[in-house]
Amino acid sequence: MTGKDLLQxxxxxxxxxxxxxxLALGFTIVYASTGVINFAQGExxxxxxxxxxxxxxxxxxxxxxxxxxxxxxxxAVGVLxxxxxxxxxxxxxxxxxxxxxxxxxxxxxxxxxHAVGGEELATLPSFSPGPSIGIAGVTxxxxxxxxxxxxxxxxxxxxxxxxxxxxxxAMRACSIDRDGARLVGIDTARVxxxxxxxxxxLGAIAGVVISPTVPPVFYSGASIGLKGxxxxxxxxxxxxxxxxxxxxxxGLLENIASGFISSTFKDGIALVVLLGxxxxxxxxxxxxxxxxxx
Amino acid sequence: xxxxVGVAAFVAASVLAATVGGCSxxxxxxxxxxxxxxxVSLSGTYAGLGDPExxxxxxxVARVNADGGVNGRDIEVIFLxxxxxxxxxxxxxxxxxxxxxxxxxxxxxxTGQSMAMRTVAQEYDVPQVSMAGxxxxxxxxxxxxxxxxxxxxxxxxxxxxxIRDAGFEKVGLMTDGGGYGKDGRGVILNSAPAAGVAIVAxxxxxxxxxxxxxxxxxxRSSGAEVLLMWTAGREASTVVKSLDQLGMDIPxxxxxxxxxxxxxxxxxxxxxxxxxxxxxxxxxxxxxxxxDAFGIATxxxxxxxxSYGQSxxxxxxxxxxxxxxxxxxxxxxxxxxxxxxxxxxIEKTSGFVGVGGTFTFSETDHNGIAAQDLVMYEIVNGEWxxxx
Numbered sequence: 224m225t226g227k228d229l230l231q232x233x234x235x236x237x238x239x240x241x242x243x244x245x246l247a248l249g250f251t252i253v254y255a256s257t258g259v260i261n262f263a264q265g266e267x268x269x270x271x272x273x274x275x276x277x278x279x280x281x282x283x284x285x286x287x288x289x290x291x292x293x294x295x296x297x298x299a300v301g302v303l304x305x306x307x308x309x310x311x312x313x314x315x316x317x318x319x320x321x322x323x324x325x326x327x328x329x330x331x332x333x334x335x336x337h338a339v340g341g342e343e344l345a346t347l348p349s350f351s352p353g354p355s356i357g358i359a360g361v362t363x364x365x366x367x368x369x370x371x372x373x374x375x376x377x378x379x380x381x382x383x384x385x386x387x388x389x390x391x392x393a394m395r396a397c398s399i400d401r402d403g404a405r406l407v408g409i410d411t412a413r414v415x416x417x418x419x420x421x422x423x424x425l426g427a428i429a430g431v432v433i434s435p436t437v438p439p440v441f442y443s444g445a446s447i448g449l450k451g452x453x454x455x456x457x458x459x460x461x462x463x464x465x466x467x468x469x470x471x472x473x474g475l476l477e478n479i480a481s482g483f484i485s486s487t488f489k490d491g492i493a494l495v496v497l498l499g500x501x502x503x504x505x506x507x508x509x510x511x512x513x514x515x516x517x
Numbered sequence: 518x519x520x521x522v523g524v525a526a527f528v529a530a531s532v533l534a535a536t537v538g539g540c541s542x543x544x545x546x547x548x549x550x551x552x553x554x555x556x557v558s559l560s561g562t563y564a565g566l567g568d569p570e571x572x573x574x575x576x577x578v579a580r581v582n583a584d585g586g587v588n589g590r591d592i593e594v595i596f597l598x599x600x601x602x603x604x605x606x607x608x609x610x611x612x613x614x615x616x617x618x619x620x621x622x623x624x625x626x627x628t629g630q631s632m633a634m635r636t637v638a639q640e641y642d643v644p645q646v647s648m649a650g651x652x653x654x655x656x657x658x659x660x661x662x663x664x665x666x667x668x669x670x671x672x673x674x675x676x677x678x679x680i681r682d683a684g685f686e687k688v689g690l691m692t693d694g695g696g697y698g699k700d701g702r703g704v705i706l707n708s709a710p711a712a713g714v715a716i717v718a719x720x721x722x723x724x725x726x727x728x729x730x731x732x733x734x735x736x737r738s739s740g741a742e743v744l745l746m747w748t749a750g751r752e753a754s755t756v757v758k759s760l761d762q763l764g765m766d767i768p769x770x771x772x773x774x775x776x777x778x779x780x781x782x783x784x785x786x787x788x789x790x791x792x793x794x795x796x797x798x799x800x801x802x803x804x805x806x807x808x809d810a811f812g813i814a815t816x817x818x819x820x821x822x823x824s825y826g827q828s829x830x831x832x833x834x835x836x837x838x839x840x841x842x843x844x845x846x847x848x849x850x851x852x853x854x855x856x857x858x859x860x861x862x863i864e865k866t867s868g869f870v871g872v873g874g875t876f877t878f879s880e881t882d883h884n885g886i887a888a889q890d891l892v893m894y895e896i897v898n899g900e901w902x903x904x905x
Contacts (some may be wrong), residue, residue: 225738228738231730231734234730235728238728238730333560336564341567341568342777343779343783344779346754346758346782355763362730362763362764364730364759433727436727436755437727438751438754438783442561443725446723446724478731482731482735485721486720486731486735487694489721489722
C-alpha cells in the first residue's frame with residue numbers, strides 16, 4: 224500500500240461521497256419543512272437515472288436535454304407525490320407521514336418495474352468523453368469532475384436560496400416553527416411542496432450524473448437511499464453544508480476502510496456510522512446545539 | 518393452524534370431487550392434468566431472471582400439451598411469484614404443495630429462495646428442481662433437490678484452468694457480496710491451489726456500489742495479471758468501466774453470471790475482450806452442428822424468438838431444462854404415480870440432452886452436467902464469440 228494508493232482511495236471516497244451528499248441534501252430539505260425523513264428519496268435517484276437513459280436511448284434525445292428532461296420529470300413526480308400523498312394528511316403526524324413515504328417508495332419502484340422491466344438499462348455516454356486525468360499517479364475520472372461540480376453548485380445555490388431569498392426565509396421559518404410561520408402568513412403547504420420538488424430534483428441529478436458508470440435499474444434507489452440517509456444523519460439534518468460534509472465523510476470512511484481493512488465491510492461502515500451517530504451524537508457531527516434546522 | 522389446513526384440505530377435496538365427477542361424464546380425454554408448481558421471481562431484484570424462466574416454461578407447456586401431453590394427460594404449471602424474498606418463496610412452495618397438490622416443484626430463480634423452498638420439499642417429500650446457480654443447492658446434498666444451471670463447483674475449476682492455460686498465475690479476485698458472488702468466492706479460494714493459480718487480491722463489492730476504484734486500486738497494487746470477476750449483478754458493467762478509466766490493461770475473466778446482454782449494453786466498449794465460461798447456448802454452433810444438442814438448442818431458440826420476439830437468455834434455458842427433466846421422468850412412469858415415484862425417476866435421468874448440457878443424475882450428483890458442457894466465450898465488438 225503506497226501513498227499513491229491512499230490518494231486514489233481519497234478520490235474514490237470524495238466521488239461516491241459527493242453522490243451521497245446530493246441524496247443527503249434531499250433528506251435534509253424535506254426534513255426541514257415537514258419534520259420527517261422521506262424514505263422515497265432514493266426513488267428520485269432511481270427515476271433520474273432511468274428516465275435519463277430512456278430519454279437518451281429510446282427517444283433519441285441529445286444527452287444534455289435527456290438529462291434535463293429526466294430531472295424535470297422526476298421533479299414533477301416529487302411534486303405529485305407531495306400533492307397526492309403528503310398534503311391530504313393535514314395533521315402532519317410524523318409517523319403517518321413516514322409510513323406514507325415508505326409506501327410511496329414501494330409504489331414508485333413497482334410502477335417503474337412494470338413500466339420499464341426488471342433488467343438494468345444501458346449506461347449513458349460520459350458527459351465529457353475522453354481519457355481519465357492523471358495527476359501525480361492518481362487517476363481522476365472525468366465524470367467525477369461533473370459530480371463534484373454539480374454538488375458544489377447545489378450546495379452554494381441552496382445556501383443562497385435559504386439566506387438571500389424571501390422563499391428561502393419562508394422555508395427556514397417553516398423549519399423553526401411551522402405553526403408560527405403559518406401565523407405570520409407564510410403558506411406552509413407551498414413550502415412543503417417546494418421542498419419535495421427540490422429534493423426530487425437533487426435525487427434525479429445524482430441519478431443522472433452517475434448513470435454513465437452505473438446502469439440504472441428499478442431497485443437501485445434502496446441502497447443509495449440508505450447511504451444518503453446515513454450521510455444526512457451524520458451531517459445532523461441541519462444546513463446544506465453539513466449535509467454535504469456528512470456525505471463526503473461517509474464516502475471517505477467507506478473507501479479508506481475498504482482500502483486498508485477489507486472491502487467486505489464497505490456497506491457495514493454506513494450502518495455503523497448511522498448507529499454510532501444516533502447513539503452518541505444524535506444531533507449529528509456537524510449539527511450545532513442550536514435547534515435551527517436548515 | 519391445524520384446523521385451517523384441515524378446512525383447506527376439505528375444500529380442496531370437495532373441489533377435486535366435483536371436478537372428478539365432471540370428468541367421468543366427458544370421458545378419458547378430460548383426465549386431470551399433472552400439476553407442477555413453479556416459484557419464480559417476477560418482482561424484486563431477480564425479476565429479470567423470473568420473467569424469461571416463466572416464458573420458457575409456458576412455451577414448453579403449450580408444446581407438450583399440443584403433442585398430446587403425458588400419458589394422455591395435460592401438464593398444468595401453476596406459477597407463484599416469490600418477490601425475490603425467501604419467506605415468500607417458502608410460503609409459495611407450501612401453498613403449491615398443500616392446496617394445489619403439485620407433483621413436483623420448480624424453483625426458485627435465486628439461490629436463497631431455492632434453499633427456502635427446500636425446507637418445504639423436505640417436509641412434504643416433493644421433488645424440487647432449482648434454476649439457481651448456487652453451489653450449496655446440490656452440494657449440501659438433499660435427495661429431493663435437483664439443479665439445472667452450471668454450478669460454481671463445475672464452472673470455477675474450468676475458468677481457473679483456462680486462466681492457467683493462457684499462462685497467467687496471479688489472479689486478482691473481485692466478487693459481489695450477494696449469494697452468487699459469495700458462493701463463487703468460496704469455491705474460487707478453494708480451487709485455486711489445485712488449478713495452479715494464486716489469488717493475490719480478494720476484493721468484494723456490494724450490490725448498488727457506485728464506485729469500484731478502491732478495490733481495483735488494491736488489485737493493481739497486488740501485481741495481479743488477470744482480474745477474475747464473479748457476479749451476476751449489474752455492477753459487472755461498473756467494474757470493467759472503472760478498470761478502463763483507471764487505465765488498467767489486464768485481461769478480465771468471469772463466469773456465467775455475466776452472460777447477459779445487459780452487461781454488454783451497460784459496459785459498452787469496456788466489455789470487449791472480457792472472457793467468461795458458460796454453457797453452449799449463447800453460440801449454438803459450439804454444440805457441434807448436426808448433434809442432438811445443436812438441434813434441440815436451435816429449435817428452442819427459434820421457437821422462443823417466434824413466441825416472444827427476443828432471444829432466450831441462459832435463464833430461459835435453465836427453466837427449459839428444469840421443466841423438461843420433470844416431464845421426461847413423468848413419461849417413463851405409469852399413469853398414476855406419487856411425488857416420491859417422480860423423484861426416483863428424475864434421479865434415473867441419464868443422457869437427457871437439454872439446453873444447458875447433457876444431464877445424467879446419480880444418487881450423489883443432482884446437477885448432472887460436466888465440464889464438457891461448458892465453453893469459453895470472449896466478447897468481441899459487443900458480441901459473444903467462442904474464445905480460441
